[in-house]
Amino acid sequence: xxxxxxxxxxxxxxxxxxxxxxxxxxxxxxxxxxxxxxxxxxxxxxxxxxxxxxxxxxxxxxxxxxxxxxxxxxxxxxxxxxxxxxxxxxxxxxxxxxxxxxxxxxxxxxxxxxxxxxxxxxxxxxxxxxxxxxxxxxxxxxxxxxxxxxxxxxxxxxxxxxxxxxxxxxxxxxxxxxxxxxxxxxxxxxxxxxxxxxxxxxxxxxxxxxxxxxxxxxxxxxxxxxxxxxxxxxxxxxxxxxxxxxxxxxxxxxxxxxxxxxxxxxxxxxxxxxxxxxxxxxxxxxxxxxxxxxxxxxxxxxxxxxxxxxxxxxxxxxxxxxxxxxxxxxxxxxxxxxxxxxxxxxxxxxxxxxxxxxxxxxxxxxxxxxxxxxxxxxxxxxxxxxxxxxxxxxxxxxxxxxxxxxxxxxxxxxxxxxxxxxxxxxxxxxxxxxxxxxxxxxxxxxxxxxxxxxxxxxxxxxxxxxxxxxxxxxxxxxxxxxxxxxxxxxxxxxxxxxxxxxxxxxxxxxxxxxxxxxxxxxxxxxxxxxxxxxxxxxxxxxxxxxxxxxxxxxxxxxxxxxxxxxxxxxxxxxxxxxxxxxxxxxxxxxxxxxxxxxxx
Amino acid sequence: xxxxxxxxxxxxxxxxxxxxxxxxxxxxxxxxxxxxxxxxxxxxxxxxxxxxxxxxxxxxxxxxxxxxxxxxxxxxxxxxxxxxxxxxxxxxxxxxxxxxxxxxxxxxxxxxxxxxxxxxxxxxxxxxxxxxxxxxxxxxxxxxxxxxxxxxxxxxxxxxxxxxxxxxxxxxxxxxxxxxxxxxxxxxxxxxxxxxxxxxxxxxxxxxxxxxxxxxxxxxxxxxxxxxxxxxxxxxxxxxxxxxxxxxxxxxxxxxxxxxxxxxxxxxxxxxxxxxxxxxxxxxxxxxxxxxxxxxxxxxxxxxxxxxxxxxxxxxxxxxxxxxxxxxxxxxxxxxxxxxxxxxxx
Numbered sequence: 001x002x003x004x005x006x007x008x009x010x011x012x013x014x015x016x017x018x019x020x021x022x023x024x025x026x027x028x029x030x031x032x033x034x035x036x037x038x039x040x041x042x043x044x045x046x047x048x049x050x051x052x053x054x055x056x057x058x059x060x061x062x063x064x065x066x067x068x069x070x071x072x073x074x075x076x077x078x079x080x081x082x083x084x085x086x087x088x089x090x091x092x093x094x095x096x097x098x099x100x101x102x103x104x105x106x107x108x109x110x111x112x113x114x115x116x117x118x119x120x121x122x123x124x125x126x127x128x129x130x131x132x133x134x135x136x137x138x139x140x141x142x143x144x145x146x147x148x149x150x151x152x153x154x155x156x157x158x159x160x161x162x163x164x165x166x167x168x169x170x171x172x173x174x175x176x177x178x179x180x181x182x183x184x185x186x187x188x189x190x191x192x193x194x195x196x197x198x199x200x201x202x203x204x205x206x207x208x209x210x211x212x213x214x215x216x217x218x219x220x221x222x223x224x225x226x227x228x229x230x231x232x233x234x235x236x237x238x239x240x241x242x243x244x245x246x247x248x249x250x251x252x253x254x255x256x257x258x259x260x261x262x263x264x265x266x267x268x269x270x271x272x273x274x275x276x277x278x279x280x281x282x283x284x285x286x287x288x289x290x291x292x293x294x295x296x297x298x299x300x301x302x303x304x305x306x307x308x309x310x311x312x313x314x315x316x317x318x319x320x321x322x323x324x325x326x327x328x329x330x331x332x333x334x335x336x337x338x339x340x341x342x343x344x345x346x347x348x349x350x351x352x353x354x355x356x357x358x359x360x361x362x363x364x365x366x367x368x369x370x371x372x373x374x375x376x377x378x379x380x381x382x383x384x385x386x387x388x389x390x391x392x393x394x395x396x397x398x399x400x401x402x403x404x405x406x407x408x409x410x411x412x413x414x415x416x417x418x419x420x421x422x423x424x425x426x427x428x429x430x431x432x433x434x435x436x437x438x439x440x441x442x443x444x445x446x447x448x449x450x451x452x453x454x455x456x457x458x459x460x461x462x463x464x465x466x467x468x469x470x471x472x473x474x475x476x477x478x479x480x481x482x483x484x485x486x487x488x489x490x491x492x493x494x495x496x497x498x499x500x501x502x503x504x505x506x507x508x509x510x511x512x513x514x515x516x517x518x519x520x521x522x523x524x525x526x527x528x529x530x531x532x533x534x535x536x537x538x539x540x541x542x543x544x545x546x547x548x549x550x551x552x553x554x555x556x557x558x559x560x561x562x563x564x565x566x567x568x569x570x571x572x573x574x575x576x577x578x579x580x581x582x583x584x585x586x587x588x589x590x591x592x593x594x595x596x597x598x599x600x
Numbered sequence: 601x602x603x604x605x606x607x608x609x610x611x612x613x614x615x616x617x618x619x620x621x622x623x624x625x626x627x628x629x630x631x632x633x634x635x636x637x638x639x640x641x642x643x644x645x646x647x648x649x650x651x652x653x654x655x656x657x658x659x660x661x662x663x664x665x666x667x668x669x670x671x672x673x674x675x676x677x678x679x680x681x682x683x684x685x686x687x688x689x690x691x692x693x694x695x696x697x698x699x700x701x702x703x704x705x706x707x708x709x710x711x712x713x714x715x716x717x718x719x720x721x722x723x724x725x726x727x728x729x730x731x732x733x734x735x736x737x738x739x740x741x742x743x744x745x746x747x748x749x750x751x752x753x754x755x756x757x758x759x760x761x762x763x764x765x766x767x768x769x770x771x772x773x774x775x776x777x778x779x780x781x782x783x784x785x786x787x788x789x790x791x792x793x794x795x796x797x798x799x800x801x802x803x804x805x806x807x808x809x810x811x812x813x814x815x816x817x818x819x820x821x822x823x824x825x826x827x828x829x830x831x832x833x834x835x836x837x838x839x840x841x842x843x844x845x846x847x848x849x850x851x852x853x854x855x856x857x858x859x860x861x862x863x864x865x866x867x868x869x870x871x872x873x874x875x876x877x878x879x880x881x882x883x884x885x886x887x888x889x890x891x892x893x894x895x896x897x898x899x900x901x902x903x904x905x906x907x908x909x910x911x912x913x914x915x916x917x918x919x920x921x922x923x924x925x926x927x928x929x930x931x932x933x934x935x936x937x938x939x940x941x942x943x944x945x946x
Contacts, residue, residue: 077904078706080705080706080707081706081707086707087705088640089640090640170680170681170682170683171680171681171682172655172680173651174648174651175645175647175648175651177645179647180647228655228707229702229707233707234706234708248896249713249716249717249896250716250717250720250895250896250897250900250901251796251797251894251896252796252800254800273800275796275894276894276896277794277795277796277894278890278891278892278894278900279891279892279894281772282775282794282795282892282894285775285776285779285780285794286794288780289779289780289790289794291790291794468631469631469632469907470636470642471631471632471633471634471636471907471908471909472631472632472636473636474636474642474643474644475631475632475633475635475636476633476635476636476649476653478633479631479632479633479635479636480631480632480633481632481633481636493642494642495642495643504645508643508645509643514646518646518649519646520643520646521643
């Protein structure tokens with residue numbers, strides 16, 4: 001037994017040695033390794049185990065260290081590249097805005113301002129020449145002469161042409177809005193070029209700018225590799241406020257200040273670390289612990305937890321982008337033709353109007369979205385195109401009455417209405433449908449789905465609830481996309497347009513052409529010739545006229561209810577209280593003005 | 601033995617081929633597609649979708665896609681610019697010639713994507729496994745030798761608990777305690793880092809690396825410790841009642857000798873094969889631990905690829921994982937024969 005004991009002692013010894021190791025790790029480094037403490041550990045210790053900024057703040061040479069100002073941004077996944085056009089994950093835009101410049105950009109109020117361009121070309125200043133008869137236009141852009149690439153070479157019209165050719169390469173290129181309207185891009189001199197359009201294209205100001213498009217260096221990027229895959233999309237040669245220093249995939253990206261940035265004296269921050277931290281609750285804890293300075297796209301529950309804490313602020317975009325909405329399928333499930341096979345319940349506009357009246361939007365947005373949302377009832381709610389549309393009133397009694405008028409009456413008393421003289425269904429057809437939403441958004445969306453089903457159930461419209469992956473809901477026809485195949489009754493998700501011009505978005509959601517399978521996102525299969533005509537008319541540079549057209553559209557949508565807009569979802573970023581100048585925006589990502597950020 | 605191994609390797613090749621067909625079909629037939637996983641705007645412009653389909657090779661029928669994945673398309677004419685005329689040779693070499701394709705998400709070669717993460721995962725998982733063994737073997741053996749003692753009951757209880765606690769919950773708990781609550785008494789900073797592999801900007805420091813490993817290894821090892829110690833306990837219990845131990849004692853061998861040379865060595869043999877079967881985990885990684893502790897490993901890559909339907913990356917990881925499982929099975933068989941002379945393969 002002696003030896004049993006010695007084996008036991010051995011095993012206990014092993015365990016305690018490991019435990020000791022664990023404990024020692026907790027002990028301050030200085031106690032266990034005094035010699036090393038001054039050499040290596042002293043440097044990181046003020047910042048604690050994790051972080052960089054303050055780790056940087058006191059390395060060996062204290063004078064130098066105190067001067068370096070660095071911040072840490074936390075995002076859940078690596079950007080796919082620095083080229084935001086390709087994947088549009090937002091994380092690519094985040095790092096792209098830090099390193100690259102486009103012709104223009106957009107501020108949180110929706111005002112377009114020049115970046116590489118000297119000024120915005122307009123009809124008034126002669127930058128835009130209209131040919132009213134032919135319905136074409138030509139835009140002349142003048143570039144700044146004081147912007148340099150990282151290697152000191154100037155940014156020129158040659159780079160713009162190079163970028164344009166790379167984007168439009170049929171084999172290795174990509175696609176940007178309005179690409180089909182461009183007839184040609186021509187260089188006038190090193191700092192001047194013109195773009196000729198085959199139509200009047202109102203989105204021309206942000207076509208080579210905004211949150212997605214930047215100009216790439218012709219002497220550095222390899223055209224042979226192609227726009228979509230070239231190496232300079234991952235190791236960019238920058239002309240923006242920061243240079244990429246290192247990218248440790250899955251862990252972090254680090255950036256250093258561009259000393260030759262064209263705006264003198266900016267940026268005020270020397271180093272930016274972008275850390276990849278997948279878990280939202282860990283990101284929140286890091287913000288609270290002071291190890292993060294910016295948490296991109298803070299969600300509703302996290303924003304609520306962070307707000308009011310002394311060291312964290314939450315910036316909300318002045319106007320939201322994403323609007324939670326109910327998409328109706330006006331065609332019978334599985335059919336793509338609303339005229340030939342109308343949906344037995346939803347094809348009747350009175351039913352859609354009644355459902356709109358029966359949803360208490362305020363309650364959902366306040367209770368589930370913690371007040372980080374506002375009721376929205378028209379596509380044209382954000383600058384520069386705001387239309388006065390009277391808000392639909394919440395009135396379940398009137399909704400029920402309207403359903404009665406439409407021939408949907410509950411005669412058997414089971415709480416579900418049936419068709420008794422309705423428009424498109426057989427006598428006795430029950431008012432029961434499926435309500436689908438997507439899983440990735442998380443709890444708030446699923447709770448909304450339940451609440452909406454409850455509210456509609458109260459007026460006798462019964463819903464079965466389904467939650468699917470977004471990749472299934474929005475896939476193309478071939479991949480079994482539920483919406484493209486029309487295999488749904490009502491869908492619930494959030495949508496909105498990027499940039500300042502809603503024309504393309506409206507076309508994609510409501511035009512007749514976009515109702516074709518894989519032809520767009522008019523998944524309601526809502527056909528309205530008057531509306532189609534208005535979309536065509538919207539291609540004009542006359543802003544007053546455009547507003548009129550959009551508000552006419554708003555009126556038609558309000559009356560016809562192809563979908564119900566409910567409320568906006570959050571568009572916010574959390575940042576540490578020591579940081580100044582952070583402003584969330586709907587027209588881009590939080591780094592849109594990183595050159596202006598300051599540390600207190 | 602050599603003939604046996606050669607035969608098994610041949611079978612492996614055939615098995616991998618069959619597996620690749622099944623996996624390719626499963627991955628592609630799963631509802632949803634890579635284009636819907638694209639970006640924030642949710643609905644992709646139809647023109648852009650057409651370009652992406654062509655660039656990703658999704659515009660072809662499934663069997664053709666598989667053939668290209670397997671043997672490439674540099675021997676056939678393709679239509680890269682979408683004008684309807686097949687006027688150029690393809691650029692893909694196919695997996696048989698080492699071309700795993702490129703990621704839909706980053707357009708980087710799949711092997712590069714995997715190569716960036718594999719070393720991190722191997723580091724984390726190998727250390728986790730070694731730590732688990734270092735703890736599990738002594739406590740497993742000790743609890744067998746003192747069957748039904750207080751120590752044994754404590755170990756048994758612990759191993760049931762250890763296997764029952766979900767990794768992500770344990771991980772969150774560890775972060776809460778060691779990162780959010782406990783502070784270093786000297787510096788006032790969090791006791792342990794919440795995640796990542798090292799502190800940026802201080803160069804290489806072994807101590808810093810260890811600090812970053814403690815929590816993920818603890819979260820990952822608990823289940824394994826429980827599992828291995830439980831296994832060793834029962835295998836040790838088998839052995840200590842064998843006749844040859846009585847013989848050894850009767851010969852007058854010292855008890856220490858009996859236990860180490862005769863009991864423990866024999867008890868560990870089944871554990872070795874179990875370990876060999878667990879080896880694929882060292883490559884595939886642990887999704888929850890990697891997500892929680894921001895560890896840039898294979899588990900996270902796989903999760904992301906699955907979520908976004910990044911077919912080439914998914915296939916790459918699945919095939920490499922399948923290969924690892926088959927090979928580690930073979931390794932287990934060989935080791936077993938080596939450790940136990942009674943086992944013969946003919």
